[in-house]
Amino acid sequence: MKYSLLLNNQRVEVEAPGDISLLKLLREYLHLTGTKEGCDVGECGACSVLLDGKLVNSCMVLAAQAADREVITIEGVCLPDGSPNDLQQAFIRYGAVQCGFCTPGMILAGEALLADNPQPTRTEIREAIAGNLCRCTGYQQIVDAIEQTSLSRKEKKGHA
Amino acid sequence: MPEYRFIGKPADRVDALEKVLGSAMYIADYFVPGMLLARTIRSTLPHARIKRIDLSAALKIPGVVAAITSEDFVNHGRFGYPVEDMFMLAYERARYVGDGIVSIAAETESALQQAVDAAVIELEELPAVFDMTHALDPSSALIGEQPADAEGYPRGNLLNQYAVRKGDPAHELSTCAVTLEAEYSTMHQEHAYLEPEGALAIPESDGSLTVYASCQSPFLNRANLVKVLGLPEGRVRVIQPVVGGAFGGKDDLMYQISAQVARLAQLTGRPVKMILPREESMIASYKRDAMQMHIQLGADASGRLRASRIHALVDSGAYSSITPFTAWRSSIHAMGPYRYDACHVDTDVVYTNNGYSGAFRGFGNAEVCFAIESAMDELALKLGIDPIDLRLQNCLLPCDITAHGQKLGDDVGLAECLDEVRRLSGWQHKHPLYTSEASKAPIPGELRRGIGVAALFHGISLGAEGADFAAGTLEVNPDYSLTLTSGLTDYGTGSRTTFTLIAAETLGLDPNRFVMPRPDTNSAQDSGPTVASRATVLGGNATRVTAEQLSQLLNQAAADLFACRPAEIIRHGELFIGPGEEPASFEKVVDHARKIGLALSSRGRWSAPEISWSMQKGQGKPYFAYHYGAQVAEVLVDTGTGKVDVTGFWAVHNTGKVIFPQGAYGQLFGGIAQGLGYALMERVDFDQGYLQATNFDEYLIPTSMDIPDIQGEFVEKPFSAGPYGAKNLGETGLVPAAPAIVNAIANATGRRIRSLPANLERVLLGRDLRKEGSSTACKLGLK
Incomplete structure (x- = not known):
């Protein structure tokens, strides 16, 4: 079938089978491999994307369910010139990245949280990323990165 | 301590940018034109004779291109290190549920x-x-x-035996004022790297093969491929893409997957890729070994330890993998970092059909550390001595002689770690308070607080397990950047950043000038396996040596430019200063080197200091040095449900000089998180050989809600044999975490749990609830 969606702020159309997941559509038909497959049962969060601004496991969403909706993947988080945004920079600076496999999903979980709750507590940050497994970092530096981003965004807003 | 420009300073991971952008290429992200997909059919029985394989119907299906069995490899694809007892696909017998038998490409x-x-x-x-x-x-x-002696050999499933021997502990124990005797056990643990295994083989037009593999040790992979494919070394190239975590788990199974896609690619002349679904990954992959440990400890009434006697049993499962080495490490570390008058350790390693065991962060030490650190706590209780005091009273100090007969150096910093972790955690106040709270009978449902400690030592690198060296290369490129390679790889650990910082420091050049390409057997130098916390000391030293050689070449070029002796060249930042001349930039020196025909490349190699171990005597110098550390956990136990929350965690480790602090903390926190999972929730249950949990819905690993903020500190006593005084730390965060947590639970509840994990039923009831096992999850997972 023909899929049409608003992907990373661009209208895209693609031909693909009707019975596949959004994850597969993204990786195999749209060649956006930043979204990862870790478990395929909706437990690990490596495939997290934003669907109409809400964090979802794309392995658990049928591609057809995303039709005509807005999808943001890790490829759509960076600045227009391709450089990392502030949250991505904070992930680098605060050591939130080790093997990197959970990183795209973690960053989207962080963006979803900050959109919803710009000044989260550390506990709220931990709650927001509880559906995203990381086996390398022990989460602490990920929490640091999201917390620092929320503080710097607040400061920027204050100056604006 | 000397002031460094880059070492120990804030730095970004060299590979972080591509990872946050989502552009880093993991094995599953490779899509090559004409690529076939492959899968391996695996045994659904724990032990079986392969009677007949008929692939004719499968091969007739449209789109199916090739299928292979063990017959398609040289010598049936036999491989294995250090014992060659595995096959690239099972030959004659399948020995565990998940043993690969046939691979198909379509x-x-x-x-x-x-x-x-x-x-x-x-x-x-x-x-x-x-x-x-x-x-x-x-x-x-x-x-x-077993080899020929299997016939009539009464202990046919015995893979190895190891011993440590000092004095006569049986005699000492009989005269000790206080003794303890207890049995401890640990379960298998799944690595649970977020990225499942995968490989892609590409046949080249000249008959050679390029294999991209999510493995730890590309050189071991190539050595195996060369052997089972019958190709010369120069015809097989292994490249490691970005690896999504390994923790010891991406060796043997990855070599099988690599060989399977390589053979299929050879036969079809097309690229072949195989990516394991999570269920197949969990069923087929090796685990941390399960162990049972019987411990006797004896001390005099003042708390001075006198004797330990330990018998350990290790379940290697169906194959040996690297378990002979992990079990040897268990044996060496089983008595903990303490002084004894007498100590005997005996370790038996056996075959079963419970999957198979292999390398896992901690490498045999996490298991024995749980046992000995639990026993130390039980002994402290019997003696009426504070657990930290008991450890301080007996812990190894600089220049002590260990139970193995090894005289230690001046780098030992365990006492400092124990003192500091006591201070950081507020132990002095909390431990007596929680102990007195626990002495009252609980009101059902009451929340109880507890605090526990554990110490560790951890031999650096392979030790007497194997040849210990690493090699590196450096080259100045036409654009004045430098390409650095190491045979030791980075599967998320940060070692590429560590090597870059060491090279930059040694050469006095900005770290941004350096490029470390993906590990590739065609360009890097073989450095043995990337296991056993080898990277910082072995790879770091090799990098330092390589950079020193290049630095000499640069000084030679600068001396020629200034018409002086190389010894007269002074370095300031990236500048080269000669006697009474304008300083020359790095670029100018490089240009001059080219003009005079001096090649600016170097190859360095570093071998670990001499070590020795006598298997017969159970004495020697098993490792050239040790990492030390101490951790304290604080818990809140719900006495109504058995639920344990870890509410505080403090860790102080004697790491030597920390080269890449952000990475060091990451290793520490991440290790502790895995140790917390090992302590409380991770349970690889083999029921009649069938794994009971095959995905993350049943095999639970810690989430962000299970781990408190951890306070970590490093005791940076310089280690003279380490690069810039550094020791390794990749594995050590994990090792004492489980006993610290279980000791905290005992402090909270007054109940001692001697088997991992300390799950709800063990905390609440003090026993296991027998659950009926099933083969369904495995059979579905392999369908």
Whole structure:
């Protein structure tokens, strides 16, 4: 079938089978491999994307369910010139990245949280990323990165 | 301590940018034109004779291109390190549920699935062994393939035996004022790297093969491929893409997957890729070994430790993998970092049909650390001595002699770690308070607080397990950047950043000038396996040596430019200063070197200091040095449900100089998180050889809600043999975490848990609830 969606702020159309997941559509038909497959049962969060601004496991969403909706993947988080945004920079600076496999999903979980709750507590940050497994970092530096981003965004807003 | 420009300073990971942008290429992200997909059909029986394989129907399915068995490899694809007892696909017998038997390549996933369903593999079930304590019974089925002496050999499933011998502990124990005797056990643990295994083989037009593999040790992979494919070394190239975590778990199974896609690529002349679904990954991959440990400790009434006597049993499962080395490490570390008048350790390693065991962060030490640190706490209670005091009273100090007869150096910093972790955690106040709270009978449902400590030592690198060296290369490129390679790889650990910082520091050049390409057997130098916390000391030293050589070449060029002696060159930042001349930039020196025909490249190699171990005497110098550390956990236990929350965690480790602090903390926190999972929730349950949890919905690993903010500190006592005084730390965060947590639970509840994990039923009831096992999850997972 023909899929049409608003992907990373661009209208895209693609031909693909009707019975596949959004994850597969993204990786195999749209060649956006930043979204990862870790478990395929909706437990690990490596495939997290934003669907109409809400964090979802794309392995658990049928591609057809995303039709005509807005999808943001890790490829759509960076600045227009391709450089990392502030949250991505904070992930680098605060050591939130080790093997990197959970990183795209973690960053989207962080963006979803900050959109919803710009000044989260550390506990709220931990709650927001509880559906995203990381086996390398022990989460602490990920929490640091999201917390620092929320503080710097607040400061920027204050100056604006 | 000297002031460094880059070492120990804030730095970004060299590979972080591509990872946050989502552009880093992991093995599953490679899509090559004409690529076939592959799958391996695996045994659904724990032990079976392969009676008949008929692939004719499978091969007739449209889109199916090729299928292979062990017959398609040289010598049936036999491989293994250090014991060659595995095959690239099972030969004659399948020895565990998940043992690969047939690999198939097809155009599409649906053709592949149809072929898997159509393939005929007739298995005849053989008697199996699931209880490691009965593996050595004469009546038990023979699982391993023993050499010729297997016949009539009463202990046919014995893979190895190790001993440590000092004095006569039986005699000492009989005269000790206080003794303790207890039995501890640990379960298998799944690595649970977020990225499952995968490989892609590409046949080149000249008959050679390029294999991209999500493995730890590309050189071992190539050595195996060369052997089983019958190709010369120069015809097989292994490249490691970005690896999504390994923790010790991406060796043997990855070599099998690599060989399977490589052979299929050879036969079809097309690229072949295989990515394991999570269920297949969990069922087929090796685990941390399960162990049972019987410990006797004895001390005099003042708390001075006098004797330890330990018997350990290790379940290697169906194959040896690297368990002979992990079990040796268990044996060496079983008595903990303490002084004894007498100490005996005896370790038996056995074959069973419980999957198979191999390398996992901690490498045999996490298991024995749980046992000895639990025993130390039990002994402290008997003696009425504070657990930290007891450890301080007996812990190894600089220049002590260990139970192995090894004289230690001046780098030992365990006492400092214990003192500091006591201060950081507020132990002095909390421990007596929680102890007195625990002495009152609980009101059902009451929340109880507890605090626990554990110490560790951890031998650096391979030790007497194997040849210990690493090599590196450096080259100045035409654009004045430098390419640095190391044979030791980075699967998320940060070692590429560590090596870059060491090279930059040694050469006095900005770290941004350096490029470390993906590990590639065609360009890097073989450095043995990337296991056992080897990278910082071995790879770091090799990098330092390589950079020193290049630095000499640069000084030579600068001296020629200034018409002076190389010794007269002074370095300031990136500038080269000669006597009474304008300084020359790095670029100018490089240009001059080119003009005079001086090649600016170097190759360095570093070998670890001499070590020795006598298997017969159980004495020697097993490792050239040790890492030390101490951790304290604080818990809140719900006495109504058995639920344990870890509410505080403090860790102080004697790391030597920390080269890349952000990475060091990451290793520490991440290790502790895995240790917390090992302590409380991770349970690889083999029931009659069938894994009970095959995905993250059943095999639970810690989430962000399970781990508190951890406070970590490093005791940076310089280690003279380490690069810039550094020791390794990749594994050590994990090792004492579980006993610290279980000791905290005992402090909270007054109940001692001697088997991991300390799950709800063990905390609440003090025993296991027997659950009926099932083969369903495995059979579904392999379908």
